[in-house]
Amino acid sequence: xxxxxxxxxxxxxxxxxxxxxxxxxxxxxxxxxxxxxxxxxxxxxxxxxxxxxxxxxxxxxxxxxxxxxxxxxxxxxxxxxxxxxxxxxxxxxxxxxxxxxxxxxxxxxxxxxxxxxxxxxxxxxxxxxxxxxxxxxxxxxxxxxxxxxxxxxxxxxxxxxxxxxxxxxxxxxxxxxxxxxxxxxxxxxxxxxxxxxxxxxxxxxxxxxxxxxxxxxxxxxxxxxxxxxxxxxxxxxxxxxxxxxxxxxxxxxxxxxxxxxxxxxxxxxxxx
Numbered sequence: 001x002x003x004x005x006x007x008x009x010x011x012x013x014x015x016x017x018x019x020x021x022x023x024x025x026x027x028x029x030x031x032x033x034x035x036x037x038x039x040x041x042x043x044x045x046x047x048x049x050x051x052x053x054x055x056x057x058x059x060x061x062x063x064x065x066x067x068x069x070x071x072x073x074x075x076x077x078x079x080x081x082x083x084x085x086x087x088x089x090x091x092x093x094x095x096x097x098x099x100x101x102x103x104x105x106x107x108x109x110x111x112x113x114x115x116x117x118x119x120x121x122x123x124x125x126x127x128x129x130x131x132x133x134x135x136x137x138x139x140x141x142x143x144x145x146x147x148x149x150x151x152x153x154x155x156x157x158x159x160x161x162x163x164x165x166x167x168x169x170x171x172x173x174x175x176x177x178x179x180x181x182x183x184x185x186x187x188x189x190x191x192x193x194x195x196x197x198x199x200x201x202x203x204x205x206x207x208x209x210x211x212x213x214x215x216x217x218x219x220x221x222x223x224x225x226x227x228x229x230x231x232x233x234x235x236x237x238x239x240x241x242x243x244x245x246x247x248x249x250x251x252x253x254x255x256x257x258x259x260x261x262x263x264x265x266x267x268x269x270x271x272x
Contacts, residue, residue: 002228002231003028003029003030003228004026004029004030004068004069004223004226004228005029005030005032005065005066005067005068005228005232005235006022006026006029006030006031006032006067006068006069006070006071006219006223007032007033007034007061007062007065007067007069007070007071008022008031008032008033008034008070008071008073009034009035009036009058009061009070009071009072009073009074009077010033010034010035010036010072010073010074010077010189011035011036011037011039011040011041011042011074011076011077012035012036012037012040012041012148012152012190013035013151013152013155013190013193013256013257013260014073014074014148014151014152014188014189014190014191014193015033015035015071015073015074015189016033016155016193016257016260016261016262017073017189017190017192017193017210017212018071018073018096018189018211018212018215018216019031019033019073019260019261019262020212020260020261021212021213021215021216022071022215022216022219023261024216025216025217025219025220026216026219026220026223029223030238031238031239031261031262032065032067032235032236032238032239032240032241032242033240033241033242033257033262034061034065034241034242034243034244034268035241035242035243035244036053036054036057036244036270037243037244037245037247037253038244038245038247038270038271038272039053039057039244039272040152041117041148041149042074042076042077042117042119043076043117043118043119043120043143043145043148043188044117044118044119044145045119047080047119050076050077050080050081050119051080051081051084053272054077054080054081054084054085055081055084055085055088056270057244057270058070058085058088058089059088059089060268060270061242061268062089062091064235064236064242064268065235065236065242066232066235067091068091068092068223068226068228069091069092069093069094069219069222069223069226070085070089070091070092070093070094071093071094071096071215071219072085072093072094072095072096073096073189073215074096074188074189075096075097075098075116075117075120075187075188075189075211076117076119076120076188078095078096078097079097079098079119079120079123079125079126080119080123080125082095092222092226094215094218094219094222096189096211096215097125097129097211098114098116098120098126098129098185098187098211099185099186099187099209099210099211099214100112100114100126100129100130100133100134100139100185101129101132101133101134102209102214103134103183103185103209104133104134104136104137106183106207106209107137107182107183108182109179109180109181109182110136110137110138110179111137111138111140111174111176111179111180111181111182112134112137112138112139112140112181112183112184112185113139113140113142113172113173113174113181113183113184113185113206114126114139114140114141114142114172114184114185114187115142115144115147115169115172115184115185115186115187115188115191116141116142116143116144116185116187116188117143117144117148117187117188118143118144118145119143120143120187120188121141121142121143122143126141126187138174138176140171140172140174140181142169142171142172144168144169144188144191145168146164146168147165147168147169147188147190147191147194148188148190148191150164150165150168150194151190151191151193151194152190152193154193154194154197155193155256155259155260156252156253156255156256157252157255157256160194160197162197162200162201165194165197165198165201166201169184169198169201169202170203172184173202173203173204173206180204181206182206182207183206183207183208183209184206184207184208184209185209186208186209186210186211187211189211189212191210192208192210192212195208195210236264236266237264239261239262239263239264240262240264240265240266241254241257241262241264241265241266242265242266242267242268243265243266243267243268244267244268244269244270244271245267245269245270245271246267
């Protein structure tokens, strides 16, 4: 039986939350993880520049890894560049989008919080999801400037500052007419990395929607319909992380990737 080769892409470590779910869903798949650490963080980039960056980086990664499918395990990259990637490259792409539709179906108070990067908050795609699926809800969008970095630092062994974390998430907790936020969408794949800490500092209990399990199921569906390429020569070994800069080569970064199932690493020099 041919084994699917899956490339997971993010600006940093957040996509590891998706990789964990894909590995559980498809335990025999060959996973390669790619982090554009040279361009991290994506949230503050200008749109046109970021689209060009992602399309350029993806070309080099596809050439190197030759995957059967690519998972864009990043909300910012998906909401902005997924269409351009699909137009440019023949390989199938699975994207990551804010879980606004399931949040609208789940909420009882009709008050939903969306934690995202500033870039995802500003995207037309995000607002279209809200107008289409959550028009009957009060949706509080918050562009968290530091939350992705806090999550990365946690993976590297640095305990999050709980006061800083509280400040980062506070604005999505709202009360109105005797009701309050009861669902929070984690619209960045980094954020589940600090979900335990968020629960500690949140002013009340809510449901947190992590898109990773749904993404993994979608990847499984896509793989089932593919004619797989089969074994490839000269490609990275399974469970390798590809980094676009040696900026992330500090031992704590590589140790974090190893702890999440990617003990090997290679550098693909793609400076900003």
